Amino acid sequence: MSSTYGKIFKIATFGESHGAAIGVVVEGCPAGVTFDLAFIQQELDRRKPGQSRITTQRREADTVQVLSGVFEEKTTGTPISMVIWNEDQRSKDYSHIADQYRPSHADFTYQTKYGVRDYRGGGRSSARETAARVAAGALAKLVLADLGVTVQGYVSQVGKLKLEKEYHELDLSLTDSNAVRCPDPVMAQEMFDFIDAIRKQGDSIGGIVSCVLKGVPVGWGEPVFDKLHAELGKAMLSINAVKGFEYGSGFAGVELLGSEHNDAFYTDEDGRVRTRTNHSGGIQGGISNGEDIFFNVAFKPVATIMQEQESVNREGEKILVQGKGRHDPCVLPRAVPIVEAMAALVLVDFYLRDRTIRHK
Template sequence: MGNSFGKLFKITTFGESHGVALGVTIEGCPAGLEIDENFIRTEMQRRKPGQSKITTQRKEEDEIEILSGVFEGKSTGTPIGIVIRNADQKSKDYSHIADKFRPSHADYTYFEKYGIRDYRGGGRSSARETAARVAAGAVAKMLLAHKGIEIQAYVSQVGGLALEKSYQELDLSKTEDNIVRCPDPVVAEEMIELIDSVRKDRDTIGGVVSCVIKNTPAGLGEPVFDRLHAELGKAMLGINAVKGFEYGSGFEGVKMRGSQHNDPFVKEGDQIKTTTNYSGGIQGGISNGEDIYFRVAFKPVATIMQDQESVNEAGDVVTVSGKGRHDPCVVPRAVPIVEAMAALVIADYLLLAKSNKLVDL
């Protein structure tokens, strides 16, 4: 239960952080889609550990192996199976917490739910599981490319250090030019220094990933419980360490009056557009053709390299010592994860839209 996402374009992930491998099955991918394995590998490289001084030093190449659903470079319409084998597990790093509950981790809740837990790196609750989502998201991006839909995420805040510019004022093509994945090079250097200083303090810090989806057609979304923004929110809140999601004007919109916040419609050529976009490209739970933009808040990573007081399975007071290899800030590696989950949502709703009108069938 809870390991699948999507309705028509549906994924199911499997595997643990310190198991033999992680993997994903993708159902519903239309036949005939050209599957670019190199593009999937590029996306995996953006998420993989050990890529810079401000990420975990676990060394995983995250090489993909496509097991099924692809023949002569194209999808066959049958389930696509992808596996990512683990190579650099150091399970002994976790033996000291075999019966201890780490603060703000899933140790206690998994134990209460199942009566057993894989303490090696958190098992299924580890953020390493997201490698499978990025692989699936890469396939979804290939599908979206046929419609000209582009998804770009970037780091917009680390701790209290935030970009002052909106995405329209930034050159998002510069996002991959630095290790923190912030498109403003000056602010990026400040973010890197902040994360590195936190790492040296043996601590962690949170941040925000912003994302924009361009060229989405109007009409995507299912009333009333499967609204497009609700599904995007579910997708983002299902990512490890996420504590908040807002789209469009978000919480800042409460400061405005309706006369300021409404997005007036205008006709531009043969298209209906809006002069402003406080709605974030979604109205009534359905895309209106404008840019969809949202922000995702990530908490500080729960594993810190400091001693903390906790309890064990018997309820005895214990000391939990931070060991192993962990990110001082998760947001640089979360950028491709946010993009992947957004791609999965939009791909699913594109396929669902085919059933909305008789002319589309």
């Protein structure tokens, strides 16, 4: 089972939803990075359950414990190990699906592939694993901060409720001011009320998390197979419940003529080569061009719903299955820091790779 990501800045996550703990080992982090534990905990707090009535009510502090790789608040260049202990498991909530396959979950595929599965909260397939990614991604953000690079995600759509403004027309500092993590307060309230109504129906809803990367210099990314946008796409599609990824003009770009879509170059007052438009989304030829990188990540409705659904059990017999326990009616608010974390991991890895390719 692949649980690693990265070429130089590498992470390996471990643990299950209802096991003793989840965690991550980060290898390849440069020595001397200021290790801001409070910031890492802050990022985990943005992802943790129980934040509002429109998220799962599982009560986990998600307090991170650092086991290695840090001395006197600096990284040492050795593997950094972080662990988050599980404290509020209710495994009995899942005993009824020990031999059942929940619709659109990984139950059937895991059972068939491995011959065994941990049905408690989905085991390794649970989105709880992403807490380990957020811890590693927070460390990556600290590296990027020293380079002047920022990563900002936000909820831009829930169901058919969609922000019509582009990211540069929004005040992204408002993103964390509400439970939905939408930077438009009016739309955020509409989204909250909609998600809450869906929750009361025992159903779920999906949407889109948008993300913008600022300050990325020219040159990050590799031609051919390791294009920057390809790695961002892979990273995003590795997140639970993600069904789509687009960057720059995305699918809307097919409606434009080449003369409309091309980003014309010019030289600004500081002598930098810039583009007058940014349909490319900050990436050309798989390599960053110095403009803002922006992309959208589509999340499906959460698979576990509190309604009866038709399914089969391990013997192939027809059954009705219904969700129990504590689940998100919409994953988007808690997905924002996960999207940011994976983007930060991609960027730091390419930053370190870029340092190895030229003599001067």
